[in-house]
Amino acid sequence: MSLNRNVSSIASLISDPSRAAILLHLLDGRCHPAGDLAAAAGITPQTASFHLAKMAELGIVTVEKHGRHRYYRIAQASDAEMIEQLLSFAGPAPVVSLRQSDQMKKLRHARMCYDHLAGEAAVRIAESLQRAGHLQKDGLQLHVTASGERFFADFGLDLPQLRKKRRAFSRCCLDWTEREHHLAGALGQGLTERMFAMDWFRREEQSRAVRITQEGRQGMAERFGIRLD
């Protein structure tokens, strides 16, 4: 591996929105073809290729050629953990397994994944939205149906505004604790922001864990038909 890594180059990976989106998408630990990553970040294949080459040079990602596809993945699992922590505000990375710890339980429950909600709560919300017919899964996309348009507008989201952003509008993101999908993309971010604004959730200090408030429990039961715990 080229030790071309210096602090600034690592930091620039995270500070650029397109690269952050790509990294975020790679955080599921699986391989993704370059085109998917381009779509995920809302950029053209050329641009994605440019970014991926840069990341490969730094040894953050590795490539595997299969036929005419090139599959990218994060080179080391330990890097993946560190990236997720950095993306969603970081403390030092745990080297040992966190499986049984208290902190881990909290993270399983609800946490931030870069700019949107993850964990059990997020997975349940995504399920509920699909069951109600507001979202429809189409590959990696989560299509917003007509009833979904009304639902999100009623929920206080400005969908036209969210669509304008230079990033994928609505995607699913594999939740590494639940092994199910939750909602990501501009819509996931907007929904999360709205729920925070309504004080459904509160961030814990020094952690990406998220605490669900009493309002949150009530709201999730009323709006999504979800009862947690």
Place this chain on the structure above:
Amino acid sequence: MSLNRNVSSIASLISDPSRAAILLHLLDGRCHPAGDLAAAAGITPQTASFHLAKMAELGIVTVEKHGRHRYYRIAQASDAEMIEQLLSFAGPAPVVSLRQSDQMKKLRHARMCYDHLAGEAAVRIAESLQRAGHLQKDGLQLHVTASGERFFADFGLDLPQLRKKRRAFSRCCLDWTEREHHLAGALGQGLTERMFAMDWFRREEQSRAVRITQEGRQGMAERFGIRLD
């Protein structure tokens, strides 16, 4: 609003080499006049001033005016820890000169990480405290056990006072030279302060490096069962 303003803003700050140099210089936790930082980064005072203003605006550094000097320092310990985290990601910088490698050896050995000790000595201390059952790792937390309460009190630390501080009490921080954890948080700071008060360590001028005194070697052998070098 961005829910992770900290990360992306800090990352974009560090992604510029000049600012990275400034921040790295500030990682010693001391105050530095603007001119020194300019020299450290190899840029003119105007440019340094421009960068420092930007960092101050984001709240990552704070200024203190003393006479015609303005002293800058990193505002929050958590930001400093995040930068260290990025350093551990980047890995050790390539050594160019003999003088640098000499300096590097010293930094590996013992250095300041903003307000607490880092480097081999700090990692060994953290290990020793866990082996003795005074600390117990729980995710990112380092829990102080009953025997630990007694140990630290006997060592001269006022734990109740440290707990009151508006920051994480006891946590681990990934050491970028050793790739192991050392003790951070209020407890790490307090322990470091106490050891300095006992003259176990002395800071080198103009550097993050820390020198271990004869008392320090003796004390660490007696209290922690550590023999360095």
Place this chain on the structure above:
DNA sequence: TGGACGTTTCCATTATCATCGAAATGTGGA
């Protein structure tokens, strides 16, 4: 009071870099 010095502000220049169109490369399938 005047001059030296540390620092900042203003401004014009320059460098960097993400971005995408066009074209090239390489692979699979018909």
Place this chain on the structure above:
DNA sequence: TCCACATTTCGATGATAATGGAAACGTCCA
């Protein structure tokens, strides 16, 4: 063999931002 498709390379563009010269500001000191 030819075409479709995924991806990369090349080249140009435009936006952003770093940079340092000139000058102003404040503070210290003689």
